[in-house]
Amino acid sequence: MGGIYFHIPFCRHKCLYCNFFSVANTSQTGRVVAAMRRELAERRKDWPDNDIRTVYFGGGTPSVLPADDIAAILEDVRSSFSTAQDMEVTLEANPDDVSAEKVRMWRAAGVNRVSLGVQSFDTATLAAIGRRHSGNDALRAVDMLHCGGFENITLDIIYGIPGRGDEILADDLHKALYSDVKHVSAYALTVEPGTALDVLIRRGKMSAPDDGDAARQFLLVKDTLETAGMEHYEISNFAFPGFRSRHNSAYWQGKPYLGIGPSAHSFDGKRERRWNTASAGGYVTGIGGGGGPWWESEELSEKDRHNEMIMTALRTCEGLPTDVFADRFGGDALSRLMKTAEKYIGYGTAEIKDGHLRLTRTGLFFADGIAADFFYTD
Ligand code: SF4
Numbered sequence: 314m315g316g317i318y319f320h321i322p323f324c325r326h327k328c329l330y331c332n333f334f335s336v337a338n339t340s341q342t343g344r345v346v347a348a349m350r351r352e353l354a355e356r357r358k359d360w361p362d363n364d365i366r367t368v369y370f371g372g373g374t375p376s377v378l379p380a381d382d383i384a385a386i387l388e389d390v391r392s393s394f395s396t397a398q399d400m401e402v403t404l405e406a407n408p409d410d411v412s413a414e415k416v417r418m419w420r421a422a423g424v425n426r427v428s429l430g431v432q433s434f435d436t437a438t439l440a441a442i443g444r445r446h447s448g449n450d451a452l453r454a455v456d457m458l459h460c461g462g463f464e465n466i467t468l469d470i471i472y473g474i475p476g477r478g479d480e481i482l483a484d485d486l487h488k489a490l491y492s493d494v495k496h497v498s499a500y501a502l503t504v505e506p507g508t509a510l511d512v513l514i515r516r517g518k519m520s521a522p523d524d525g526d527a528a529r530q531f532l533l534v535k536d537t538l539e540t541a542g543m544e545h546y547e548i549s550n551f552a553f554p555g556f557r558s559r560h561n562s563a564y565w566q567g568k569p570y571l572g573i574g575p576s577a578h579s580f581d582g583k584r585e586r587r588w589n590t591a592s593a594g595g596y597v598t599g600i601g602g603g604g605g606p607w608w609e610s611e612e613l614s615e616k617d618r619h620n621e622m623i624m625t626a627l628r629t630c631e632g633l634p635t636d637v638f639a640d641r642f643g644g645d646a647l648s649r650l651m652k653t654a655e656k657y658i659g660y661g662t663a664e665i666k667d668g669h670l671r672l673t674r675t676g677l678f679f680a681d682g683i684a685a686d687f688f689y690t691d
Pocket residue numbers: 323324326327328331332333335372373374407430
């Protein structure tokens with residue numbers, strides 16, 4: 314059982330904070346989609362026994378593609394793999410790409426979950442982080458998805474944006490809930506080296522995000538969405554019961570996935586990780602048989618697997634199952650883990666519950682830093 318991730322490396326424009334691999338030029342979509350369909354056909358043989366349970370179109374901005382391309386790719390998946398009856402098919406979309414016609418075609422193609430990059434419903438906030446759409450565009454897009462028959466809609470929200478007070482964030486969250494979406498992914502604004510945001514901050518033209526504001530707003534998001542009945546099932550993800558992302562949950566459980574497209578990563582569910590070149594031109598040429606190597610792979614060491622399990626499990630609300638951890642890495646590793654955990658349990662940022670080591674409400678925001686303290690580093 315596995316999932317397929319398609320990376321669509323195109324955007325209409327580059328947002329100030331973004332460091333995902335994408336190019337702000339949509340003139341080459343046809344060539345890249347053709348190469349992706351070829352990669353899918355060639356790599357089918359690597360996955361002889363896998364039923365496909367989930368498909369995820371991420372990016373970049375998959376909604377910039379003609380809807381016919383999405384339909385053709387999904388037809389390839391169904392004709393080449395054994396697919397689950399209730400396969401989850403997610404498409405990331407930006408509000409300014411959503412139209413009644415595209416919504417109809419996505420549904421007809423088999424898309425049954427849309428992840429909408431709203432980020433905020435406040436137009437001034439959106440402009441400050443370089444988004445193209447307005448708050449009203451976002452509301453209209455959600456309405457069109459509902460009218461077109463989509464029930465499973467998730468919104469992305471960004472918190473910790475300098476100059477945006479708690480009241481604007483609270484209003485964003487209430488609009489999200491009022492829009493009757495089933496899932497929210499909430500991310501702290503981070504400054505990645507080399508992004509336009511990084512340059513503007515270093516030139517003194519924008520303020521840097523404040524860690525204290527981000528930590529406080531994380532709790533505002535958590536409390537608001539949990540009070541509304543959502544489960545906080547992973548540090549950045551909230552869902553009403555029955556609407557967790559099955560695709561991302563499978564990643565966190567270490568299930569196999571096939572990544573297709575420029576910069577896409579794959580994992581065989583055991584030890585091998587593989588990734589494609591982060592160059593649309595290099596990818597197309599490589600698949601066509603010319604140019605240099607277009608993918609690389611590595612075998613995960615015991616240390617990598619140990620650290621990855623801790624990192625992903627501590628970000629989930631269930632936490633790290635100590636019996637599974639001991640089976641996989643041995644009793645000594647478990648003793649070492651529990652020794653380190655004592656410190657965080659003492660601080661009130663971690664706890665043992667139902668056989669799992671998990672982070673508490675105050676510990677979750679610091680999950681990455683706490684997890685690193687448990688890592689093997691030699
Ligand atoms: S739309 Fe998404 S992928 Fe594209 S530039 Fe903006 S944040 Fe990055």
